[in-house]
Each structure stands twice: as C-alpha cells, then as structure tokens.
Amino acid sequence: MSKTLIRGAKVLGGDVQDVLVDGETIAEVGTGLSAEGATVIEAEGQILLPGLVDLHTHLREPGREDSETVLTGTRAAASGGYTAVFAMANTHPVADTAGVVEQVYRLGKESGYCDVQPIGAVTVGLEGKKLAELGAMHDSAAGVTVFSDDGKCVDDAVIMRRALEYVKAFGGVVAQHAQEPRLTEGAQMNEGVVSAELGLGGWPAVAEESIIARDVLLAEHVGSRVHICHLSTAGSVEIVRWAKSRGIDVTAEVTPHHLLLTDELVRSYNPVYKVNPPLRTEKDVLALRQALADGTIDIVATDHAPHPHEDKDCEWAAAAMGMVGLETALSVVQQTMVETGLLDWAGVADRMSFAPARIGRAQGHGRPVSAGEPANLTLVDPAYRGVVDPADFASRSRNTPYEGRELPGRVTHTFLRGRATVVDGKLA
Numbered sequence: 001m002s003k004t005l006i007r008g009a010k011v012l013g014g015d016v017q018d019v020l021v022d023g024e025t026i027a028e029v030g031t032g033l034s035a036e037g038a039t040v041i042e043a044e045g046q047i048l049l050p051g052l053v054d055l056h057t058h059l060r061e062p063g064r065e066d067s068e069t070v071l072t073g074t075r076a077a078a079s080g081g082y083t084a085v086f087a088m089a090n091t092h093p094v095a096d097t098a099g100v101v102e103q104v105y106r107l108g109k110e111s112g113y114c115d116v117q118p119i120g121a122v123t124v125g126l127e128g129k130k131l132a133e134l135g136a137m138h139d140s141a142a143g144v145t146v147f148s149d150d151g152k153c154v155d156d157a158v159i160m161r162r163a164l165e166y167v168k169a170f171g172g173v174v175a176q177h178a179q180e181p182r183l184t185e186g187a188q189m190n191e192g193v194v195s196a197e198l199g200l201g202g203w204p205a206v207a208e209e210s211i212i213a214r215d216v217l218l219a220e221h222v223g224s225r226v227h228i229c230h231l232s233t234a235g236s237v238e239i240v241r242w243a244k245s246r247g248i249d250v251t252a253e254v255t256p257h258h259l260l261l262t263d264e265l266v267r268s269y270n271p272v273y274k275v276n277p278p279l280r281t282e283k284d285v286l287a288l289r290q291a292l293a294d295g296t297i298d299i300v301a302t303d304h305a306p307h308p309h310e311d312k313d314c315e316w317a318a319a320a321m322g323m324v325g326l327e328t329a330l331s332v333v334q335q336t337m338v339e340t341g342l343l344d345w346a347g348v349a350d351r352m353s354f355a356p357a358r359i360g361r362a363q364g365h366g367r368p369v370s371a372g373e374p375a376n377l378t379l380v381d382p383a384y385r386g387v388v389d390p391a392d393f394a395s396r397s398r399n400t401p402y403e404g405r406e407l408p409g410r411v412t413h414t415f416l417r418g419r420a421t422v423v424d425g426k427l428a
Contacts, residue, residue, distance in 0.1 A: 003027075004418070005035045006282040009379060011369050013345025021046060021375040024417040029370055041413060043379055049349045051083025051376035053356040053365050054326065055146070055175070055253060056229060056301035059116070059168040061107060062100070064094025068306040068396045070107035071226065073326070074114035076304070076395035078421040080326040081378035082114055084357065084365040085304075089121040090151045092129035096121035096132035098140035103140035113421050117362060120144040122163050122174060126152045131159065134166050145361045148175035150229055151276070153211060155181055160215060164224035173225040173251075173359065176215050178236070179277065183207035188317060190263040190278040198266065200316070203278045212236050216243035216250050227359060228252040230303050232277040234287035241296045251359050253301035254288050256332035256418075257323055261285075261401060271312050272401050275305075292351060293342040295345030299356045302329045306397030324395050328388060330380065331407035338382075339408065345382075365419075375418035384410035394427060 006019040011029070018033040019026060059073040068076075070087070079084050087104050089095035095104060101118035110115025118139035124130045126149045141371070147167060154160045154176060163174050184207045191193050191202025212228055213322040216239065219226040228240060231252045243250045257275065262282050266271045273279060291297040305322025312319055333352065338345040357366025364374040387406050390398035414422040421428050 002418070003038035004420070005033060005038040005040045006043050006048060006379065007040055009046050010124045011048045012349050018215070019369065020383050021415065021418045024375055026369065026371055026373050026375050029369065041379070045381070045383060046412060047345050047382055048368055048369060049345065049378045049380060050369055051080070051365060051378050051416065052081045052330065052352045053362055054085040054302050054304070055299060055356040055360050056150070057085040057087055057304045057326065058090070058306065059087045060091065060306060062103065064160045070104065070116060071111045072394065072396040073304070074108065074111040074116060075427055076393060077327040078113040078414045078416070079394045079411065079427060080328070081330050081380065081414055082326060083376040083378070083414065083416050084099050084117065086114040086117045086119050086146055086149045086360050089119050089148060090277050092127060093327040094121050094125050095119065096124050098133060099138040101137050101142040101144055102140050113221050114416065115365065116361060117415045118142045118144055119146045119148050119175070122147045122154050123148045123159060127161060128152065128154055128156055131166065132163055134163070134172070138170050145172045146175055147172060147178065148229065149184070150175065150177045153177050153179040153181060157214060157218065164222040164226065165217055168222060168224040170359070172380040173227050175227040175229050176211065177229050178208045178211035178215070180210050189266045190280050192263065192281060192320040194263045194266060200266070205235050208233055208277060209235040209239055212239050216240070216248050219250060220246065220248045225249045230255050230258065230277055230301070231288070231297060232258050232280050232284065234284050237287050237291040237296055241291070244296065251298040252296070253299045254292055254297045255301060255303045256329045257326055257401060258288055259292070259336040260286065269315050269316050271314065271335035272323070272399055274316060274319050274321050275323050276321040289336055289342055292337065293385070298351070299359065300329065300333055300351050301356065302326050305396055307381060307399050308397065312399045322399065324393070324397050324400050325368060327336070327393055327395065328400065328402050328407060330411065331409045334382060335407060375415050377415040378411060380412040381410050381412050382408065384408065386410060
C-alpha cells in the first residue's frame with residue numbers, strides 16, 4: 001500500500017497541518033508527521049479540501065459520445081478537483097431504467113478518475129407523462145437516490161406529486177429543472193432590457209419562480225425532499241428562503257456561471273453564452289452570491305453541459321444551450337465568493353463537497369479531513385492566476401464562456417481513495 005504525506009497545507013483554509021495518506025485512508029493529521037516510506041508533496045500556501053462533489057453533470061454517454069464520454073468527463077472532473085459526480089439522465093437512451101443507470105455506473109467504475117453516481121429520470125423518456133422505474137433504479141447496482149428530468153421540467157403537478165411520494169419511501173430526492181414550458185416558448189435569453197434591445201425572445205424570471213413555488217408546496221404537502229436545479233433569479237432565492245423558514249425540506253444549487261456572468265454578454269451574439277436557464281442580470285448575480293453565502297442556496301453544481309463544436313459554432317437561434325464547467329468551477333467560486341469575502345475556504349468545502357454529498361447520499365465523499373476517513377482530497381493553489389485555454393481541457397468539448405479570461409486558483413492534486421488522479425496540475 002502506498003503512502004503520501006501532504007506537508008504544510010492549510011486544511012480547509014485553516015491550520016497548517018500535515019496529512020498522511022496510507023492506502024485508501026487518511027492515517028494521520030497533525031504537525032511534524034514522519035515522511036518515512038511516503039511520497040512527499042510540499043504544500044506550503046495551498047488549501048486542502050475534501051474531494052469536490054458535483055450533483056449536476058452531463059456526461060452524455062450513452063448516445064452522445066461526440067460531446068463527452070464517461071471517461072473524458074471524469075478526467076475533466078478530476079482536473080477540476082472532483083472525486084464524485086452525479087450524471088444526469090438525458091442520455092440516448094434516457095437513463096429511465098435499471099439497465100441504463102447500471103451501464104453508466106459501470107463505466108464510471110472503469111474510468112478510475114472519479115466516482116460516478118447516475119441520476120435516474122423521473123418520467124419515461126423525459127416525456128413528463130408516466131413515472132419511470134424509480135424503485136428499480138434505486139434497487140439496482142447503481143443505487144440511484146437522485147431523480148431528475150433535467151433539461152425538461154416535470155411540469156405536470158400530479159406527476160411531480162407522485163414522484164415526490166414515491167422517492168420518499170427510500171429517502172430519495174427529486175431534482176427539478178424549474179421551467180414552466182408555456183412561459184418559455186421561443187425563449188432565447190433572459191427577458192429584460194437586453195432581450196428587448198436585441199429583439200430576442202425573452203425568458204421571464206417567473207417561468208422559474210412559479211415552478212419552484214409550486215414544488216416547495218408539493219414537497220411540504222407530501223413531506224418529501226425536493227432539490228432545485230440551477231437556481232438563477234433573485235425571486236427564486238426569496239421563494240426558497242421562505243420555504244426553508246417554514247421547515248420545508250428543500251435544497252437548491254447555483255452554477256458557477258450564474259455567480260459570475262450576466263445577460264449583457266449576449267450582446268456579442270456569441271452562442272457560448274447561451275445556456276438554460278439563461279444568464280440573468282447583475283441584480284440576480286449579486287442575490288445568488290448572497291444566498292450561497294447565507295446558506296439559502298445549499299451548493300454549487302456545475303451543470304457541465306458539453307457540446308460538439310458544430311452545435312455552438314453557428315447562429316445564436318440554432319445553437320445548443322449549455323457550457324462546460326467542471327474544470328473551471330472552483331476558480332470561479334474562488335473569484336466570486338472567496339475573494340469577495342462572502343465565503344471562506346471552509347464554506348467552499350461545505351458548498352462544494354459536504355453538502356452535495358449529503359444531498360445525494362454519496363457514500364465516502366464529503367467527509368472530514370481527519371484520521372480514519374476515506375482519502376478523497378483536493379489540493380488547491382489559491383495564489384495561481386491563469387488564462388483559460390480550452391485546448392488544455394480534459395473534456396472532449398470546448399464550449400466554455402471563460403476562454404481568454406484570467407481566473408484565480410489551480411487544482412494541483414486530486415486523490416480518489418488515496419490514489420492520485422491529478423499530480424502537479426496534470427492528469428496522472
């Protein structure tokens with residue numbers, strides 16, 4: 001069994017300590033630990049975090065391997081400091097049966113870079129008409145706990161209620177893509193001043209907020225858990241804050257791009273900025289940051305959405321929605337939350353590891369950096385500054401909104417159960 005001594009890191013941004021990894025486990029945490037028989041990583045000035053967990057990743061396999069595969073997606077995840085990701089169900093075929101989720105789960109095991117937990121579809125074929133095999137997916141080898149029709153809203157209130165009732169029996173959660181479809185027909189971007197000036201179909205905030213309001217009330221009525229995917233408006237924040245004040249079991253996520261980018265970027269007509277939900281206003285961005293800081297929003301999730309070049313290198317109206325995000329997420333959070341003083345590194349660990357692991361029931365992940373715990377770890381150099389070059393990405397796709405932008409921080413090492421998947425910023 002191999003040993004690694006991480007020497008002199010700031011654990012969760014706090015005390016400078018040594019961490020000895022022996023095999024798959026953290027053996028000791030302290031100062032002046034012996035390096036005998038161990039590979040030593042000099043980590044002065046670096047931050048040691050528990051391995052990051054992403055509750056919202058699109059790996060595209062099976063069916064769209066031209067965009068991403070489980071292997072390339074998990075390589076991208078490891079590069080970004082992730083040790084576990086939850087893979088969304090909108091594959092081809094849809095992950096709405098035990099057979100498909102087990103295939104994704106097996107591919108994740110084979111990759112070796114990151115644990116992959118499949119998310120099961122709520123409805124058959126993501127069509128919103130009939131519940132999928134929720135119990136069978138949960139009872140499968142994949143042990144599905146999170147269900148979502150992400151990319152499509154479960155807009156039928158009866159279907160949503162039945163899904164919440166069903167998953168309650170085994171402690172699952174429904175992750176809702178909050179988008180009232182009738183209010184977003186033909187929508188191309190956020191509805192507001194910019195959409196009016198550009199003449200693009202507007203996507204009103206109420207299309208998101210109305211679904212969230214309905215679903216938190218349904219969750220309260222049923223006594224079940226609901227999770228809000230990629231929350232993007234100030235109004236949505238207030239609804240979730242109200243629901244939590246009533247004791248409703250709701251959690252919510254925000255993406256890195258909604259913490260940084262605004263709809264003003266759409267003036268360029270560059271489809272790299274086309275995303276669902278759309279980039280919102282500066283007011284929304286600031287509200288989302290504050291809500292993440294005060295815990296109204298529980299986690300950061302990437303909504304990593306890879307697309308082939310031809311699906312983005314076209315006119316705005318024809319372009320696919322989505323951005324890759326696994327390899328830049330931590331840097332964006334450092335810029336928007338840490339460097340603004342809204343979160344410390346312990347807060348980052350909570351929003352990007354502890355809380356998502358807890359929501360998704362990710363065994364062995366989101367654990368304290370202490371002796372006896374699984375050695376799922378991420379080492380970050382916060383002083384690093386670099387310009388984003390998508391040619392360096394491990395992801396198969398390059399549709400990043402950050403190309404040419406300087407971002408802070410770099411993942412130098414990632415460990416999955418004690419085995420280095422990233423060393424000195426490069427895939428092992």
